[in-house]
Amino acid sequence: MGAKIREIPAQLPRNFDRPDEPWHHYLTIDLIAKVFDYTILHPWVSWIVVICLRSQLTPYEATEMRVAFVWAILMTLRSMFGLINDKLAYGTPREVDLSEEVIVITGGVEGLGALIAEVYGMRNANVAVLDTKKVDLEEAEEKGIVYYECDVGDAKQVEEVAKEIVEDLGAPTILINNAGIVHVKSLLNSTAEEVEQTFRTNTLSHFNTIRSFLPYMITEGRGTIVTVSSVLGHLGAANLSFYTASKAALLAMHSSLRAELSQHPTGQDIKTILVTPGQMSTKMFNGVKTPSNFLAPIIAPVDVAKEIISLVEKGESGDVTVPLYSKYIQFLGILPLGMQVLVRRWCGVDRAMVDAGLVKGEKTKPAEKL
Known part of the structure; x- marks a missing residue:
């Protein structure tokens, strides 16, 4: 008798959860x-x-x-021109062998992070997930993922978990900073605790994990750091002030990180990927509609995950900007202010939370994790 094949549970997409759409909806x-x-x-x-x-x-x-x-x-x-531009911007790709990589994913119990973690788990890669949510040991073994209960907004907890990961799996070489929360509230309705919690989870966690894991990458002479921000970091939006501010901070942090690695003597083979997706079909913004399905479609997390995994495994730096409008949204900032006001009115970015029923006076939606 041969060795027993390990069964991997897989949940296929349930099309019946979504309403039937006409063919042109997908155009x-x-x-x-x-x-x-x-x-x-x-x-x-x-x-x-x-x-x-x-x-x-x-x-x-x-x-x-x-x-x-x-x-x-x-x-x-x-x-x-595209090839030369990528070469100048991102340098030469590094070699990636999953059997020799240790992948750390924050906020990897649900949503986008869970998709990426489970893909690598099914491929027998060394995957460590940092999240505040607990996962049953049997489920973790079935998925081939090692889960660590950790608040990535707490620097001391991240430092302790980093030592455990090195002991259990080896030196981390791929870091996917995905953890995030949102409070759908107006600035006046917000509390100091909610603002602090948002920045600790969405922004400070990146500083904590990079400080803890980057030294191992430098020692190994290779690595990849993925920063998951949002297109709202470029736009801002009413009733999402501290969420958008926390995501905007990541844009500047990532640019500074790229600059520092380019000047580091052994930082050439440490790649950086910035992810600024548009609205995804996750429960974080469930019910929010875009102004046009043709120009601004709601994207599935799996589409973002595929783009991230592709760049990581090619060993390249780069930007993941999906859907298409998120790639050119920065041009909005060079328009005259009057034009910007008209565009914002048309796209409804400042009414989206209210129209979706997520902002109801003092009764606001509780924080949700990605």
């Missing part, structure tokens, strides 16, 4: 952009068009041949 600008990237904007496809025209004996002087040539050259230059 978004993100889908169109992806199709274009793999077709008319792809250099190989552009040159295939030129080859096809020549196979039909189309003269070089013909208008369609000239247009195809110019387009293929432009798409090639565009692709080369």
Whole structure:
């Protein structure tokens, strides 16, 4: 008899939890952009068009041949510019072998963090999850994940857990800072304790984990640090003042971290990934609607997880900006103030929490974890 195969529990997406949507609901600008990237904007496809025209004996002087040539050259230059830009911005990718990596994920019991942790757990990687929520030992063994009960907003707790992880799994080389909470309240309704709790979990936790785990990465001469922020860090929003402020702080922190690692003598092979997703279909903002499903679709956490995992395993630095609008949202800041007011009114970012029924005077929604 061969060795017994370990059964891994898997919960498939339950489509019946979502209402049936018409076909055009799934037609978004993100889908169109992806199709274009793999077709008319792809250099190989552009040159295939030129080859096809020549196979039909189309003269070089013909208008369609000239247009195809110019387009293929432009798409090639565009692709080369992208490669050079990424090289200058992020450097050379590092080699990633999951069998030799130790992955630490904060806030990995639910939501986006849980998805990433379970994917790596199923692949027999060394995964440590830091969360305040307890997980049954049997469930942890089934998922192939080691859970540590830890408040990542407490520096001393993180330092102690870091020693345990090194002892149990080895030196951490991949850190995914995902923990986050939200209080849906107006600034006037907030309390000092709620503001402090939000910043401890959403912002200070990143400083605590980086201080604790980065020295091991520097010693190993390799590593990856993932910072999960939010598109709201660029925008701000009514009734989310301290949540958006805590996420905005991460944008500056991550830029400073990149700059410091670029100057460190052994920091070249420590990669950094900044994640600024739009609205995800998690319970954190359940019921909140975007102004346009075509321009600003609500994204599934699995789509964000795939982008993060892809960059981590390629050993690259980079930015995860999904859906498409989150990549260009910073351009809103260069518009005249009057235009910014009109755009905010149209998109409803400052009414979203009220319209979703999450803000009701003094009765506010309790904090929820990612």
